[in-house]
Amino acid sequence: MKCVRFEELIFERVEGILDTETAVMLDAHAAGCARCADxxxxxxxxxxxxxxxxxASVLALTSDREPVERALRQLxxxxxxxxxxxxxxxxxxxxxxxxxxxxxxxxxxxLGAFWDSLIQRPRLALEGxxxxxxxxxxxxxxxxxxLAGVPEQVIHELxxxxxxxxxxxxxxxxxxxxxxxxxxxxxGDIVVLPLGDDEPGTGDAVRLNSRDSEWAEFxxxxxxxxxxxxxxxxxxxxxxxxxxxxxxDSDPNESTNEEDKDERSSHSA
Amino acid sequence: xxxxxxxxxCKTGDESAWEAxxxxxxxxxxxxxxxxxxxxxxxxxxxxxxxxxxxxxLDSFDGSGSFLAWSVRIARNCCLDRIRKQKITPTFGxxxxxxxxxxxxxxxxxxxxxxxxxxxxxxxRALDSMSAINREMILxxxxxxxxxxxxxxxxSIPLGTVKxxxxxxxxxxxxxxxxxxxxxxx
Numbered sequence: 001m002k003c004v005r006f007e008e009l010i011f012e013r014v015e016g017i018l019d020t021e022t023a024v025m026l027d028a029h030a031a032g033c034a035r036c037a038d039x040x041x042x043x044x045x046x047x048x049x050x051x052x053x054x055x056a057s058v059l060a061l062t063s064d065r066e067p068v069e070r071a072l073r074q075l076x077x078x079x080x081x082x083x084x085x086x087x088x089x090x091x092x093x094x095x096x097x098x099x100x101x102x103x104x105x106x107x108x109x110x111l112g113a114f115w116d117s118l119i120q121r122p123r124l125a126l127e128g129x130x131x132x133x134x135x136x137x138x139x140x141x142x143x144x145x146x147l148a149g150v151p152e153q154v155i156h157e158l159x160x161x162x163x164x165x166x167x168x169x170x171x172x173x174x175x176x177x178x179x180x181x182x183x184x185x186x187x188g189d190i191v192v193l194p195l196g197d198d199e200p201g202t203g204d205a206v207r208l209n210s211r212d213s214e215w216a217e218f219x220x221x222x223x224x225x226x227x228x229x230x231x232x233x234x235x236x237x238x239x240x241x242x243x244x245x246x247x248x249d250s251d252p253n254e255s256t257n258e259e260d261k262d263e264r265s266s267h268s269a
Numbered sequence: 270x271x272x273x274x275x276x277x278x279c280k281t282g283d284e285s286a287w288e289a290x291x292x293x294x295x296x297x298x299x300x301x302x303x304x305x306x307x308x309x310x311x312x313x314x315x316x317x318x319x320x321x322x323x324x325x326x327l328d329s330f331d332g333s334g335s336f337l338a339w340s341v342r343i344a345r346n347c348c349l350d351r352i353r354k355q356k357i358t359p360t361f362g363x364x365x366x367x368x369x370x371x372x373x374x375x376x377x378x379x380x381x382x383x384x385x386x387x388x389x390x391x392x393x394r395a396l397d398s399m400s401a402i403n404r405e406m407i408l409x410x411x412x413x414x415x416x417x418x419x420x421x422x423x424x425s426i427p428l429g430t431v432k433x434x435x436x437x438x439x440x441x442x443x444x445x446x447x448x449x450x451x452x453x454x455x
Contacts, residue, residue: 004430007437011429039437070454071443078392079411081385084296085303087313095291095317099324100284 001029006036013040173239177232184227185220272336279327291320297337297413298344304396304408305348315351319344338419341409345423391453395445403438410435 006029012018013026030037118124139147158165272293278286298319302312322343330339396404409415409423410431417435421428446453 007433008427008430011427011432038440039433067447067451067454068440068443071446072439072454074454075392075411075439075442075446078388079407080414082304082389082392083300083412083414085300086296087299087316091295091299091313091316092288092291095295095320096288098317098321100287102321103324 001025003029003033003036006030006033007039010036010040169239173235177235180232181224181228184224273332276327276330276332276336287324294337294340295320298340301341301344301408301413302348304412305345306351307397311351315347316344318351319347322347334419337413338415338423341413341415342423345409388450388453391446391449395442395449398445399438399441402434403441406431406434406438407442411439 006026009018009022009026013023018026026040030040139145140151142148272290275286275290275293279290295316299312299316302315302319303309306312306315319340323340326343330336396407399407405424406420409420410417415423417428417431420435421431424431
């Protein structure tokens with residue numbers, strides 16, 4: 001029997017609920033284990049000690065029990081005083097910060113996560129389009145809708161200002177094209193410049209050979225050409241109906257003015 | 270207000286009740302953590318972690334047992350987690366023992382503060398020299414004042430083992446104290 005098992009059983013022995021066979025095993029263990037024999041005495045279990053040794057053991061243990069008893073009594077007074085220990089003054093504030101404040105933040109995060117889960121649903125776009133279409137129809141589609149006449153008014157205004165709209169579109173297209181081309185070329189320069197062999201400040205570790213540099217320049221030129229040929233030209237082609245008509249509309253005016261000038265000059269002559 | 274009543278108010282979201290509960294129990298939780306970890310800074314961090322767990326677990330506290338035992342169980346688990354995580358071997362440092370204000374509130378009538386302070390310091394050293402299992406038994410039963418049944422549940426050991434270990438632990442502590450100070454208790 002091990003001491004741990006003895007500790008478990010000695011209480012049952014003291015209460016008198018241990019069976020005889022196990023009690024014999026307890027006696028055998030206590031006879032060969034001084035610590036467990038002491039424990040049996042502390043538990044008030046004289047029966048755990050063999051009868052012939054019991055008196056001697058008790059006498060041996062109780063002959064100098066007085067200091068131990070005093071110490072035990074003093075321990076009962078002293079030990080509860082060790083239960084509490086004051087932390088520093090900021091402890092309360094820190095605890096409140098990590099509990100109440102953190103809980104508020106957690107609630108905030110939960111609401112944010114709920115909103116994200118709501119907004120990032122794949123069906124949301126479909127639902128939004130559906131609601132938008134219904135709302136649009138209710139706003140403008142019915143005879144009694146509050147904005148029933150607005151679309152017609154907008155179209156009428158646009159038609160009355162058709163030349164101004166076309167001119168604005170043509171101007172915007174030219175500016176956009178110029179801006180895109182310049183931006184792309186500058187980006188290409190930024191890519192190629194650090195790769196040049198003769199660039200000051202580029203060390204051997206980062207300097208690429210001339211073949212790589214040539215490749216980078218070729219890539220830049222090809223990309224710029226592709227941008228001009230396809231993107232800019234495509235944008236021009238797409239907007240050509242408006243830009244051409246705007247040009248055609250403006251040219252007759254100029255010729256008319258010139259004709260007027262000629263007529264005025266002939267009249268004056 | 271009793272602790273259980275404070276806990277009931279905390280469950281309703283009463284922030285002032287929670288602050289009162291922390292004020293009421295911080296010394297006990299911090300003291301328990303210090304006894305396990307033996308380092309003031311470590312004990313402070315773990316005590317804070319303990320209160321976080323208590324706060325989050327308030328709804329699960331059904332009141333069938335005492336709040337004290339429940340909080341001690343949480344604090345003990347937090348300390349064991351920290352010990353496992355850092356593989357620290359707690360030893361008493363000079364920080365707490367040298368703290369001149371330590372234990373001032375526990376001076377007994379007719380006794381100087383220095384005497385009480387020295388005695389508590391000796392007591393801590395005696396506890397430090399004990400076996401871990403006996404020290405924990407002293408800590409839970411005699412220092413924190415938990416009932417034997419609560420300790421048995423917490424440590425998952427039979428009630429009889431708790432009683433036996435408790436008696437043995439106190440006997441060992443008395444011996445240690447007499448070794449350090451033969452006049453202890455006289």
